[in-house]
Amino acid sequence: MSATIDGRPIEARAGATILDACRDAGLDVPTLCYLETLTPVNACRVCVVEVEGARVLAPACSRRIEPGMVVRTRSPRVDLSRKLVLELLGSSVDLSTAPTLEPLMREYGADPGRFGPAPATVRQSPKVDNDLYMRDYSKCVLCYKCVEACGTDAQHTFAIAAAGRGFDAHISTEFDVVLPESACVYCGNCIAVCPTGALMAKHEYDLREAGAWKPEVQTATDTTCPYCGVGCTLTVHVQDRRIVKVTSPLESEVTRGNLCVKGRFGFEYVNKTG
Amino acid sequence: MVFGMGGGTSSYQEMEETDCVLLWGSNARETHPIFFHHLLKGLERGARMFAVDPRRTSSAQWADVWVGVDVGTDIPLANAVGREIIAAGLVNHDFVTHATEGFEAYRASVEPWTLARAASVTGVPAAVIRQMAHEYARARRAMLCWTLGITEHHHAVDNVLALINLALLTGHVGRWGSGINPLRGQNNVQGGGDMGALPDRLPGFQHVENDEVRQKFDRAWGVTIPPKRGWHLSGMFDAMERGELRAVYVIGENPIQSEADQHRAARLMDGLDFLVVQDLFLTDTAERADVVLPAAAGAFESEGTVTSSERRVQRCRRTLDPPGEAREDLAIIFDLARALGHDWGRPDAESVWNELRVLSPVHAGMSYGRLDEHRGLRWPCYDESHPGEAFLHARLWERPVKGRRAPFHAVEHTAPADALSDEYPIRLTTGRRLAEYNTGVQTRAYASPTRRGETIDLSPEDARQYGIAPGELVRIVSRRGEVMAPVYIDATLRPGLAFMTFHFPEQVQTNQLTIDATDPRAGTAEFKATAIRIEKAPAAAAAT
Numbered sequence: 041m042s043a044t045i046d047g048r049p050i051e052a053r054a055g056a057t058i059l060d061a062c063r064d065a066g067l068d069v070p071t072l073c074y075l076e077t078l079t080p081v082n083a084c085r086v087c088v089v090e091v092e093g094a095r096v097l098a099p100a101c102s103r104r105i106e107p108g109m110v111v112r113t114r115s116p117r118v119d120l121s122r123k124l125v126l127e128l129l130g131s132s133v134d135l136s137t138a139p140t141l142e143p144l145m146r147e148y149g150a151d152p153g154r155f156g157p158a159p160a161t162v163r164q165s166p167k168v169d170n171d172l173y174m175r176d177y178s179k180c181v182l183c184y185k186c187v188e189a190c191g192t193d194a195q196h197t198f199a200i201a202a203a204g205r206g207f208d209a210h211i212s213t214e215f216d217v218v219l220p221e222s223a224c225v226y227c228g229n230c231i232a233v234c235p236t237g238a239l240m241a242k243h244e245y246d247l248r249e250a251g252a253w254k255p256e257v258q259t260a261t262d263t264t265c266p267y268c269g270v271g272c273t274l275t276v277h278v279q280d281r282r283i284v285k286v287t288s289p290l291e292s293e294v295t296r297g298n299l300c301v302k303g304r305f306g307f308e309y310v311n312k313t314g
Numbered sequence: 315m316v317f318g319m320g321g322g323t324s325s326y327q328e329m330e331e332t333d334c335v336l337l338w339g340s341n342a343r344e345t346h347p348i349f350f351h352h353l354l355k356g357l358e359r360g361a362r363m364f365a366v367d368p369r370r371t372s373s374a375q376w377a378d379v380w381v382g383v384d385v386g387t388d389i390p391l392a393n394a395v396g397r398e399i400i401a402a403g404l405v406n407h408d409f410v411t412h413a414t415e416g417f418e419a420y421r422a423s424v425e426p427w428t429l430a431r432a433a434s435v436t437g438v439p440a441a442v443i444r445q446m447a448h449e450y451a452r453a454r455r456a457m458l459c460w461t462l463g464i465t466e467h468h469h470a471v472d473n474v475l476a477l478i479n480l481a482l483l484t485g486h487v488g489r490w491g492s493g494i495n496p497l498r499g500q501n502n503v504q505g506g507g508d509m510g511a512l513p514d515r516l517p518g519f520q521h522v523e524n525d526e527v528r529q530k531f532d533r534a535w536g537v538t539i540p541p542k543r544g545w546h547l548s549g550m551f552d553a554m555e556r557g558e559l560r561a562v563y564v565i566g567e568n569p570i571q572s573e574a575d576q577h578r579a580a581r582l583m584d585g586l587d588f589l590v591v592q593d594l595f596l597t598d599t600a601e602r603a604d605v606v607l608p609a610a611a612g613a614f615e616s617e618g619t620v621t622s623s624e625r626r627v628q629r630c631r632r633t634l635d636p637p638g639e640a641r642e643d644l645a646i647i648f649d650l651a652r653a654l655g656h657d658w659g660r661p662d663a664e665s666v667w668n669e670l671r672v673l674s675p676v677h678a679g680m681s682y683g684r685l686d687e688h689r690g691l692r693w694p695c696y697d698e699s700h701p702g703e704a705f706l707h708a709r710l711w712e713r714p715v716k717g718r719r720a721p722f723h724a725v726e727h728t729a730p731a732d733a734l735s736d737e738y739p740i741r742l743t744t745g746r747r748l749a750e751y752n753t754g755v756q757t758r759a760y761a762s763p764t765r766r767g768e769t770i771d772l773s774p775e776d777a778r779q780y781g782i783a784p785g786e787l788v789r790i791v792s793r794r795g796e797v798m799a800p801v802y803i804d805a806t807l808r809p810g811l812a813f814m815t816f817h818f819p820e821q822v823q824t825n826q827l828t829i830d831a832t833d834p835r836a837g838t839a840e841f842k843a844t845a846i847r848i849e850k851a852p853a854a855a856a857a858t
Contacts, residue, residue: 170763171761171762171763172761172762172763192358194351195351196351196354196376219763220763220764225748225749225764226749226762226763226764227347259633261631261632261633262629262631263613263614263629263630263631263633264501264613264620264622264628264629264630265501265613266501266611266612266613266614266756267500267501267751267756268345268346268497268498268499268500268501268751269346269497269498269499269500269501269502269503269504269622269623270326270346270347270348270349270497270622270623271501271620271621271622271623271624271626271628271690272348273628273689274613276614276633276634278633278634281634281635282634283614283633283634289689291689292689293326293327293689294326294348294622294624294626294689294690295348296351298348298351299348300347300348300748301748301749301762301764302748302749302751302757303348305760305762306751306756306757306759306760307614307760308759308760308761309594309595309611309755309756309757309758309759309760310611310614310615310634311759312759
């Protein structure tokens with residue numbers, strides 16, 4: 041179907057979202073809670089665009105494109121909205137391990153300091169309650185990706201969900217129990233989709249705490265998991281001749297970025313012999 | 315045996331688009347978690363699922379129907395499903411007529427397996443057998459998937475044939491979303507077989523007793539290959555027993571702890587003239603070796619390929635250098651060849667792979683470049699323009715059928731070799747847990763928060779009957795050995811059924827209990843069916 045984005049006529053696939061159409065046309069729309077392997081939840085409002093004739097801004101990640109639609113991905117209204125969203129996040133959340141947000145802040149001129157010297161924050165102590173991963177909700181932007189990956193979009197374990205309302209909304213296990221008492225099976229598929237480092241493998245967390253996390257010297261090499269016969273692609277991150285992290289590519293037809301506990305964490309035997 | 319190539323027929327993607335899944339003897343939720351993601355997508359789209367398993371596993375909890383079959387009665391169940399499909403007029407006659415042979419003999423063989431008789435033998439209610447038969451046969455697309463619950467029996471091959479018969483009856487093979495799939499338990503079980511690590515196969519799953527095939531390899535390699543099949547693993551132990559096998563070279567296996575009837579395995583390996591073990595670790599088997607060759611970790615420190623349960627050949631890459639004197643398997647084997655007077659040149663995984671591509675038509679199109687580009691390719695892949703096949707045996711739907719018809723195999727029930735008795739009244743079955751792997755040599759190095767060590771899992775009813783508390787240490791006795799283990803009470807088990815893993819041999823040597831009764835055609839021991847009794851440990855018995 042035909043539509044217009046930023047003054048350019050485009051042809052979009054049936055069922056495509058505005059975001060799909062933009063990306064197909066080579067136009068960049070920033071996202072935060074969106075991931076191609078997850079169902080859009082429209083939580084972050086970073087991807088909003090202006091649709092001519094519409095009263096409110098539309099989330100590009102989930103609004104389907106329609107014939108004749110006229111879309112503006114940048115306009116004073118869009119930019120103001122994105123700037124405000126980023127400022128609210130930046131003022132209340134620790135974004136120190138969210139590398140994708142920093143350039144956005146700059147691009148939109150976001151000033152998280154403008155809400156005064158002591159804005160409300162979600163600051164709290166990191167939860168370290170098991171040997172495989174930690175949760176630092178000071179860094180959580182409530183994008184819901186972890187909930188979706190743990191739920192119907194991938195893992196179907198349902199160990200976590202959103203609890204509370206308004207500013208008190210947060211991601212929680214049932215009754216806020218520690219992970220070892222929850223339904224968690226430690227696949228780490230939540231870590232894999234977390235955009236801010238709120239969820240992190242304990243291995244990485246410990247190295248960062250010790251000032252020994254050095255992404256600039258790390259290599260990332262794809263191999264195939266040594267365990268069962270499913271054949272999951274592992275991207276093996278190596279630093280100083282030791283495996284420090286394992287991920288899987290979103291583009292893999294087999295995994296779509298997901299792994300099980302052995303694939304994601306079962307590499308220590310290689311380090312122990314090394 | 316039925317179709318000519320040994321491999322799952324379907325791609326994972328098809329699990330998402332099928333209408334009915336029979337998951338038979340597989341706890342894929344825990345043993346193949348990412349495969350289960352694809353299955354879950356299918357369930358989300360409305361597929362029906364039957365989980366055939368003596369245990370109400372975490373996989374069965376996702377099923378529409380849990381089919382709680384008694385251990386070792388899969389053939390009566392499958393034959394009754396087949397009989398019901400025939401009796402209800404649900405046979406795909408077009409497919410049976412054109413693409414199969416032996417239907418009449420099969421029909422006669424399953425005739426005695428009425429629903430009532432099967433119910434009494436299998437423990438599955440007649441109505442459930444009937445429902446499974448009708449839903450599987452009527453589904454537009456249906457998948458049959460199994461794992462070691464089918465193959466770790468003394469009649470492993472017959473079990474598989476009994477399942478394949480159902481796919482032939484209904485035409486649920488050779489089409490998108492319909493297939494029969496063994497889920498492989500190790501990352502290269504499929505690839506090992508494909509590469510000729512079977513007693514009767516050359517690389518490319520080509521039969522060593524086929525003169526034409528063998529001569530092709532003779533010419534390529536400049537040698538004369540022995541024209542007879544060798545021994546499979548259980549056959550090797552039998553040959554050790556007879557004194558015919560005196561030297562063994564073990565690569566990446568820990569048979570002392572992974573083989574059934576461990577006392578016998580240890581005795582036979584101790585009696586060898588010469589044992590070489592090539593491994594990452596000084597395993598219990600390596601401890602007994604005359605020579606230990608330290609090896610690099612296959613998936614992380616070596617170049618090569620592995621083949622998955624959907625026949626996808628994928629690369630393994632050297633992500634870091636192996637420690638100390640450890641070397642890649644390929645380099646060790648090349649040096650061994652040189653020491654034996656054969657210079658194969660420089661060990662290079664891609665060159666070896668390209669040699670395979672010349673000799674194995676189904677791999678011919680899989681250059682390293684294409685494997686990289688496509689993130690692996692599924693065999694068959696005949697040339698460099700071939701995309702690889704998502705599913706196998708489409709030929710069975712051509713009219714007239716292309717190639718050999720798929721034969722039905724009439725198979726008869728035989729009870730597990732280790733019979734239950736008054737002395738050994740409990741059926742022990744073994745398997746894996748999510749976070750652990752085999753004898754634990756790899757998994758014990760990482761800190762799994764769910765690890766609870768070895769236990770003997772008992773039903774609440776049995777625990778009550780024996781007066782056993784959770785965590786209590788008990789003695790478990792089989793006809794071959796005895797071990798001590800703490801009790802874990804598991805409500806997914808039925809009375810008379812116990813479960814153990816073999817992940818923690820340093821704590822409990824579970825395979826001292828198991829029986830090495832083996833299917834002579836497959837060489838897989840009957841790990842799934844051991845007769846045991848539970849005894850309260852002396853201290854606990856005195857205290858109560």
